[in-house]
Amino acid sequence: MTVLVDAAADPKGGEQPVRPPKGRWRRTAIIASFLAPALVVLGALVVYPIIYTIYRSFYSASGDEFVGLDNYVTMFTNEATFTAIRNNVMWVIVAPITCTVLGLIFAVLLEKLKWKTAFKLIIFMPMAISMLAAGVIFRSMFQEDPNLGVVNATIAGVQNVFSDASSYPGARPRDGFGIIAEGSTIVSEAELQTGSSQDFPLVGVRQTDLPADAAQAEPAPAANDTQITGTVFLDVVPGGGGVNGEIEQGKSGLPGIRVDAVAPDGAVRGYATTGAGGTYTIEGLSPDESYRVALPATNFDQGFQGVAWLGPSLINAVIILSYVWIWAGFAMVMIASGLSAMDRSLQEASRVDGANEWQVFTKITAPLLSPVLIVVFVTLVINVLKIFDLVYVIPPGVSKPAANVIAVEMWTVSFGGGANQGLGSALALLLLILVLPSMIINVRRFREERGR
Amino acid sequence: MTVSDLQIVKGKKTPVQRVLGVLSSSVVNVVLILVALFWLIPSIGLFFTSLRSGGDNAASGWWTVFTKPAELTLQNYANLIQNPTIMSSFWNTIVIAVPATVLVVLLGALAAYAFAWTEFWGRDWLLIVVIILLAVPVQVALIPLARLFGAIGIFGSVFGVILFHVAFGLPFAIFLLRNFFTQVPGELLEAARIDGASEWRIFFTIMLPLGLPAIASLAIFQFLWTWNDMLVALIFTNSESQPITVAIQSQLRQFGANIDVLSSGAFLSMIIPLIVFFAFQRYFVQALLAGSQK
Numbered sequence: 001m002t003v004l005v006d007a008a009a010d011p012k013g014g015e016q017p018v019r020p021p022k023g024r025w026r027r028t029a030i031i032a033s034f035l036a037p038a039l040v041v042l043g044a045l046v047v048y049p050i051i052y053t054i055y056r057s058f059y060s061a062s063g064d065e066f067v068g069l070d071n072y073v074t075m076f077t078n079e080a081t082f083t084a085i086r087n088n089v090m091w092v093i094v095a096p097i098t099c100t101v102l103g104l105i106f107a108v109l110l111e112k113l114k115w116k117t118a119f120k121l122i123i124f125m126p127m128a129i130s131m132l133a134a135g136v137i138f139r140s141m142f143q144e145d146p147n148l149g150v151v152n153a154t155i156a157g158v159q160n161v162f163s164d165a166s167s168y169p170g171a172r173p174r175d176g177f178g179i180i181a182e183g184s185t186i187v188s189e190a191e192l193q194t195g196s197s198q199d200f201p202l203v204g205v206r207q208t209d210l211p212a213d214a215a216q217a218e219p220a221p222a223a224n225d226t227q228i229t230g231t232v233f234l235d236v237v238p239g240g241g242g243v244n245g246e247i248e249q250g251k252s253g254l255p256g257i258r259v260d261a262v263a264p265d266g267a268v269r270g271y272a273t274t275g276a277g278g279t280y281t282i283e284g285l286s287p288d289e290s291y292r293v294a295l296p297a298t299n300f301d302q303g304f305q306g307v308a309w310l311g312p313s314l315i316n317a318v319i320i321l322s323y324v325w326i327w328a329g330f331a332m333v334m335i336a337s338g339l340s341a342m343d344r345s346l347q348e349a350s351r352v353d354g355a356n357e358w359q360v361f362t363k364i365t366a367p368l369l370s371p372v373l374i375v376v377f378v379t380l381v382i383n384v385l386k387i388f389d390l391v392y393v394i395p396p397g398v399s400k401p402a403a404n405v406i407a408v409e410m411w412t413v414s415f416g417g418g419a420n421q422g423l424g425s426a427l428a429l430l431l432l433i434l435v436l437p438s439m440i441i442n443v444r445r446f447r448e449e450r451g452r
Numbered sequence: 453m454t455v456s457d458l459q460i461v462k463g464k465k466t467p468v469q470r471v472l473g474v475l476s477s478s479v480v481n482v483v484l485i486l487v488a489l490f491w492l493i494p495s496i497g498l499f500f501t502s503l504r505s506g507g508d509n510a511a512s513g514w515w516t517v518f519t520k521p522a523e524l525t526l527q528n529y530a531n532l533i534q535n536p537t538i539m540s541s542f543w544n545t546i547v548i549a550v551p552a553t554v555l556v557v558l559l560g561a562l563a564a565y566a567f568a569w570t571e572f573w574g575r576d577w578l579l580i581v582v583i584i585l586l587a588v589p590v591q592v593a594l595i596p597l598a599r600l601f602g603a604i605g606i607f608g609s610v611f612g613v614i615l616f617h618v619a620f621g622l623p624f625a626i627f628l629l630r631n632f633f634t635q636v637p638g639e640l641l642e643a644a645r646i647d648g649a650s651e652w653r654i655f656f657t658i659m660l661p662l663g664l665p666a667i668a669s670l671a672i673f674q675f676l677w678t679w680n681d682m683l684v685a686l687i688f689t690n691s692e693s694q695p696i697t698v699a700i701q702s703q704l705r706q707f708g709a710n711i712d713v714l715s716s717g718a719f720l721s722m723i724i725p726l727i728v729f730f731a732f733q734r735y736f737v738q739a740l741l742a743g744s745q746k
Contacts (some may be wrong), residue, residue: 038563045619049596128729130680
């Protein structure tokens with residue numbers, strides 16, 4: 001404040017050195033009382049910290065040893081911090097562009113919409129909630145178990161529509177009936193001639209997991225000399241009883257299982273799929289060969305286990321997606337207001353001249369919008385550089401290293417157990433340096449507006 | 453081509469053009485309905501998750517409520533209300549966000565008035581400093597202010613967090629309000645000054661009432677910003693003074709086991725911002741349009 005008061009007392013470079021009028025002192029005091037609270041807070045809690053952080057970044061973890069540029073060297077050589085910097089670069093390239101492009105598309109498309117206010121509100125709403133809440137939402141959506149995470153559940157649902165093969169995870173052969181498990185494949189122990197029959201009494205499938213078309217197990221029809229037949233069935237009578245290995249009343253056939261006839265050289269010579277009663281007939285086999293009958297492992301797959309979205313390789317995509325969910329609305333609202341403020345006569349004129357909508361958009365609308373697009377983009381870049389909450393919240397422990405960004409690493413090394421505030425200060429300063437260009441843009445924009 | 457010719461060209465479309473127009477607008481409608489659904493599903497999912505028991509959530513996804521509506525229960529919210537940690541953190545959020553908003557508006561408006569309507573040496577340079585400070589990342593202040601607040605004994609209390617948010621909210625507040633105040637007609641102020649009104653009187657009786665739309669924009673923006681903050685509170689509060697964002701994030705380590713607290717807690721933390729947002733979204737948009745660089 002001293003600068004201010006002194007300066008005001010001597011306004012025009014010493015024109016009136018002696019005894020300024022009493023009113024001027026009063027006026028200075030009044031102006032100072034308006035400005036002082038804000039300037040004191042800004043000075044003590046923003047400007048002083050910047051200076052202290054610069055100073056602190058040249059000192060060691062404990063702060064009592066001058067280490068020169070060591071912290072800055074560490075920053076680019078330490079694996080965790082380097083991953084963080086690399087991820088930040090990726091964020092800055094991907095997230096602002098995605099948000100701006102989506103926002104532009106939405107803003108253009110919604111113009112002719114009858115329910116555009118509702119649409120805007122829906123897309124814009126995530127801006128109001130905390131990134132913590134958004135993080136909880138996305139972490140739960142992308143859970144790996146298809147029973148819990150809605151994204152994997154959707155993928156599983158789509159896969160089920162396109163593949164009708166029944167799957168019997170956990171099924172295994174009943175011991176002592178000539179069939180054995182080899183890995184996940186179930187095969188006959190003996191090699192069979194054509195015209196014979198091989199049944200597969202299986203256990204380990206719950207009654208509730210049987211497909212809807214499963215019916216009472218039936219004995220296989222007799223095979224001729226180019227066929228092998230048999231029945232694949234669940235060798236359990238619900239409620240107990242029955243004789244193991246026998247096809248009896250109450251035992252269910254297992255439909256939809258693929259059955260292969262495997263020649264001694266390992267080649268599959270023929271195959272069939274079991275029907276509702278579990279029966280199969282493999283046709284077209286040669287009477288000169290003998291075959292082992294196999295139920296290949298695909299019958300017993302676990303099915304779709306879910307994409308590991310939150311694993312180290314995909315975690316960044318998920319977090320960026322959550323960011324886009326929040327900030328695309330910001331881009332849309334900004335661009336839409338730019339569009340509505342636009343003078344449309346040029347567009348109309350070019351339409352009359354025969355330009356199509358795409359030409360009107362790329363040649364006229366987009367260039368006119370470019371100032372708004374730049375503001376949106378720069379704002380998003382600044383925001384993305386400092387991204388913290390989402391990266392802190394969404395990744396589970398194992399993927400945290402892969403998802404690291406500068407702001408999170410800065411928190412980790414200075415407060416989250418790292419106890420190295422020297423390195424933390426250097427990282428904070430890196431963030432400040434990265435936003436410098438946008439500060440310059442801000443100042444330049446301000447000056448241009450004044451100049452007008 | 454005369455004007456009337458033009459109107460004919462514009463008004464009469466061939467049947468093919470008309471069909472194409474209807475088709476493309478219905479395609480746009482369908483696409484945007486799908487987009488809107490995609491944008492809604494995450495929040496709807498959280499909402500339904502919060503209305504199912506922990507056991508149900510561990511066994512199946514929230515969408516099963518569509519086939520088994522009987523699963524819906526308010527038990528998570530009942531538990532939440534009886535959870536002293538969550539409830540006191542909710543109260544702390546209010547205790548932090550309201551004063552931080554009021555102070556930013558007040559200090560920002562005072563300074564903005566001085567920048568807009570008084571002359572003093574170095575005014576433009578000072579304003580440029582404020583504009584530079586707009587984009588300063590909070591990270592540069594975390595370590596120094598943790599030390600400073602520790603030294604004066606407010607580290608771990610809500611006062612530190614409030615001060616922090618006031619400091620980092622001020623540049624935007626000054627920038628936004630100054631821009632608005634400069635548009636107030638100068639004759640009004642001159643007339644008041646000639647009538648002998650003091651600067652304070654002008655500020656409170658003319659500038660603040662006229663600046664109400666801008667002040668509302670700023671207040672809503674600042675309130676949402678402070679309410680939703682997690683990083684600053686994570687460092688500057690302790691278990692007594694933590695806001696709800698920090699209380700909820702401490703449950704994250706066991707995501708699956710704590711999904712009942714996490715989902716209902718997250719939804720609780722969203723209620724007030726959503727009310728503010730839907731009630732005042734026009735002002736919120738204005739604050740963003742005014743050039744947010746936060």
